[in-house]
Amino acid sequence: MGSLKYLVDLELSHNQLSGSIPTTLGDLTDLTTLYLHSNNLNGTIPKELGNLKSLVDLQLSINQPSGSISATLGDLTILTTLFLHSNYLFETILKELGNLQSLVDL
Structure with missing residues (x-):
């Protein structure tokens, strides 16, 4: 993601994006x-x-992601909103998501 390292907000909804979610998004560590x-x-x-x-x-x-919810989402301890509905994800809520003590909207 190069020069976007300090990006705080990334809003790309309703853009007909296709393909997989880029792993390089994990490099944008200042994203809120x-x-x-x-x-x-x-x-x-x-x-x-x-x-x-x-x-x-x-x-x-x-969207159309599939598989299970990544356990690493449980590391996002200040996350307040997590919307994953209307996908092809396995319906398993991981115990790691119990770490999301700030979560108010799921």
Whole structure:
């Protein structure tokens, strides 16, 4: 992600994006908001998103990712909003998500 290292908000919802969610998003460690909802993203949710320790709001709903929810999302301890609905994810809520004590909207 090169010169975007200090990016704080990334809002790319409703843009007809397709393909997998880039693992390089995990390099944007200053992100507080990541909106990728309402696109055509597929594949798995990258474990690298667990590197986004400043993330407060993560919205990946209404896409096509599959598989299980990455346990590394449990490392996002200041996350207040996590939207994963309307996807092809396994319906398992991981015990690691119990670490999200700031979560108020799921």
